[in-house]
Amino acid sequence: MTFGQQMARVATPVVGSLALLAAGMATAPTEAEAAPLGRVCMFLAPDGAYGAGHAAFAFKVRGEKDHWMFGSFGSTTDSPRKGWIKGGTWKKARAHFTNVKDGKARYYTGYRCVNTRDGDVKRAQSWYTTVKNRGYNVTTNNCLHMSMAAFKGYSETLRKDTRLRTATGQTPNVYYKSVLDKAKWEKSHRLDDRPRNKK
Template sequence: MLTATAVPLIAPAAADAATGGRACLFLDKEGARFAGRTYGHVAWAIRDPKHAEHWIWGATEGYRGKAVIAAGSENGSWIKGGSWNDLRASLRRDGRHRAGYYDAYRCINTAGGDLKAAQRTFRTGKSSGYNVGLNNCLTKSIAIFRTYSPALSTKHLPKGEVVPPRNYFATSLDNARGWEKARTY
């Protein structure tokens, strides 16, 4: 399990400080440029239901211009752990990304969550390659959310294959149960 020095949680809303599980999806609406189009890019975050100040988060970023990356090859997957403030700071411009890298996020509360299961799913996704339509930042995020909380069925977390991440974030989650409205990042 990833650990970090305990840092007080300063959350943007009271619900963020509540106990229990919580999953958040972050959107970069200008990410994933392929063949002259922009599809959007997402990162994921989940809260430790036993330690509300601890989160793990990550993304699969693929590589610019590559629509397919073979299984076992580097696909730009990464994971981190720490406080909500650490999470927010790490999803900002870092030399590889433009200013304002993530534009918005939205979250859903869960009764609980299994961080170890989510981390196993991350490791599987990290070695499973990348495919812009079927095995991407969004589908890997959904898989992590579902193993973190099996209660996140398709009613709460629709399938994401062949749906551009920016459309999923805006439209699919608007039609799903339990997701909060998007917040500007």
Template sequence: MIRSLNRARRRTGFVAPLLTAVLLGAAAPAVVPAGQAQAASAAGGRVCLFRDAEGARGAGHVAWAVRDPKNTRHWIWGATENAEGDSYTEAGKPNGSWIAGGTWEALRKSLKPDGGQKKGFYDAYRCANTSGGDLRAAQRTYENMKNNGYHVTHNNCLTKAVAIFRKYSPALSSAHLPDGGATPPNRYFGAVLNDARGWEKAHAYTPAANRK
């Protein structure tokens, strides 16, 4: 939820050229680390939620990722990092949203694994497969929300990720993807998704898990 402004600016500075690549679905063959193969192996649609347990003063922060079902080596991913660091940002002001696209390997370089409980690094992820997915719909949803402000409980990193997932695959009903409003990201990633349909158990997301 709350991340550094400088990091958000570094992300958003290269959004425009990446969006073109995302729409075209251009991607080089992925080199998938052995410990991460389960995230990129199966065919079809796939959504993943990444957790930074130390984010937002311990409430947690999440990033999202969706896979192109027509080119399973291509992903788009992003997050909303609350650029102002306050509980509320009015629409039109920077909210720290960013997006990127590429292979699973590129995603791992972008979403840094946590080697020792560091804020701003991700420590776990969990995924769900879908029968299909609309990458363009996910991207349009991101575009519609990137300037719509921020609210710590109802318009944040988690609620925006849920909205992107639902547009990507309408089959992700509330039973598969509960609403994230007024729910701390750490609780949603754990207890809430544990009771939801179709979600895999959390995978460790650490430098050690990236070794072959």
């Protein structure tokens, strides 16, 4: 399936839980596939970029049971360096990041997610394209900029969250730990843990 065909599958969301909509951010389940509305996840390769870390993104196609878009930017291990984006199930997304190696070691080791009351995949893809077209720059347009652009394009809730500081001047490792902590994202899930079944 081409990327265009995947984007064409994006459906307007079915009216979900009114209680969740009224509350704003939904209560987060333990696994990404359990998201009732919008959901985003940041994947982290802590040894990337000479120890500064490398970030990648995934966001759920809202209104679909299990369809995700996921990608990265500027990685020398998770090529191409110029950026990439794919679509598929949560299992496929998680497997991709689990299987990337840096030599013999696993490159990505964990991910953190948050649910949102909104989620616009077309806008997220547009923000991804804007960042990609600027060209990779280690300080002003890197993997963290790309991930945050995808998340903030996807969700107005995240875009307006003042706890999610600019990526400029931040390393992926620090952002993943400190900034996402303050923004109340879920705890880090280890990629070597077996995904739990949806209850």
